[in-house]
Amino acid sequence: MVYTVTINPALDYHMEVAAPVFGEINRSTGETVYPGGKGLNVSIVLTRLGVENVATGFAGGFIGEAIVHSAQAMGVRCDFVPVDKESRINVKLHSRPETAFNSAGPRLTDADLDRLLAKLAPIGPEDYLVLSGNVPEEHADWYARILTQLASTGCCVVVDAMGDTLWDCLPFRPYLVKPNISELGALYDFPDPSLEEAVSMAGQLRREGAQNVLVSMGAEGAFLLTEGDQLLSAGAVLGPVVSTVGAGDALAAGFLAGSLFCGHKTNALAMGVAAGCAAVRVSHLPQKQDIMSLLSKIEVTGG
Numbered sequence: 001m002v003y004t005v006t007i008n009p010a011l012d013y014h015m016e017v018a019a020p021v022f023g024e025i026n027r028s029t030g031e032t033v034y035p036g037g038k039g040l041n042v043s044i045v046l047t048r049l050g051v052e053n054v055a056t057g058f059a060g061g062f063i064g065e066a067i068v069h070s071a072q073a074m075g076v077r078c079d080f081v082p083v084d085k086e087s088r089i090n091v092k093l094h095s096r097p098e099t100a101f102n103s104a105g106p107r108l109t110d111a112d113l114d115r116l117l118a119k120l121a122p123i124g125p126e127d128y129l130v131l132s133g134n135v136p137e138e139h140a141d142w143y144a145r146i147l148t149q150l151a152s153t154g155c156c157v158v159v160d161a162m163g164d165t166l167w168d169c170l171p172f173r174p175y176l177v178k179p180n181i182s183e184l185g186a187l188y189d190f191p192d193p194s195l196e197e198a199v200s201m202a203g204q205l206r207r208e209g210a211q212n213v214l215v216s217m218g219a220e221g222a223f224l225l226t227e228g229d230q231l232l233s234a235g236a237v238l239g240p241v242v243s244t245v246g247a248g249d250a251l252a253a254g255f256l257a258g259s260l261f262c263g264h265k266t267n268a269l270a271m272g273v274a275a276g277c278a279a280v281r282v283s284h285l286p287q288k289q290d291i292m293s294l295l296s297k298i299e300v301t302g303g
């Protein structure tokens with residue numbers, strides 16, 4: 001079973017406003033609502049790929065209910081900790097340039113974390129735990145606290161987070177970390193690394209504790225440095241880009257699905273990159289057929 005954790009999920013309210021003007025009433029020409037949050041995105045893509053999973057985290061008030069209902073309507077099994085404050089709505093303006101207003105979300109307490117830890121208690125050595133997205137500053141240590149509780153279970157941990165949140169997870173030897181190339185550079189105070197420099201930083205991340213490092217590079221595809229120090233790379237399939245939001249989450253979900261289905265890193269990387277490429281072609285997240293139709297076009301080199 002795969003468990004995804006979304007600490008601060010959102011109802012993403014997308015509005016078509018071609019040329020918004022501050023200080024005026026801006027009328028949108030269309031609206032769409034999606035459940036948002038990186039862990040939930042991973043759950044949606046895993047579900048579409050047929051991987052059994054549970055989305056957990058915190059959801060509160062009528063917005064929290066709407067997040068859970070809309071995820072369930074997509075077939076996602078949800079088991080969120082109810083909190084007594086409202087979850088957040090993020091407003092995404094489809095304008096030029098693209099503009100987003102992301103809310104802070106509810107203040108959570110240590111008692112809320114304890115309730116989440118109770119939901120994670122059944123996790124065992126066969127299970128995967130996906131910690132995705134950054135946590136509010138006041139809870140910067142929550143991923144490490146979750147991993148402290150689960151350290152003895154032997155479960156496979158996937159972390160997609162930046163900066164200190166990621167650093168703090170490394171001593172727990174996560175199975176996979178998935179920075180994009182600029183997040184990887186930022187970890188080492190090294191902006192805009194070349195591919196060679198990124199590979200060397202991925203090696204450093206492995207020495208710091210990560211077992212496998214999957215580095216996404218947008219339109220350049222992704223590379224994987226494996227636990228056996230094998231370097232595998234896959235280029236992206238280029239095409240029309242509708243929205244890059246969630247591409248990294250689709251990559252992580254595709255990779256996990258690929259490794260669960262066949263246990264082979266080459267196929268996992270191909271499935272991940274296919275899912276990322278499929279994600280940018282659609283307004284939200286890709287369906288299974290979107291991913292499968294690109295899979296045969298992904299070439300993995302190295303190893």
Ligand SMILES: Nc1ncnc2c1ncn2[C@@H]1O[C@H](COP(=O)(O)OP(=O)(O)OP(=O)(O)O)[C@@H](O)[C@H]1O
Pocket residue numbers: 179180181216217218219220221222236237238239241244245246247248249250251272273274275276277279280
């Ligand atoms: N412009 C693009 N064209 C084709 N594929 C793309 C493009 N951008 C991203 N992808 C695909 O999506 C994957 C993940 O992209 P990216 O590196 O942008 O992730 P990210 O920055 O973590 O995204 P997120 O915003 O979801 O966190 C890439 O490895 C690639 O497969």
Ligand SMILES: [Mg+2]
Pocket residue numbers: 160179180248249
């Ligand atoms: Mg990302």
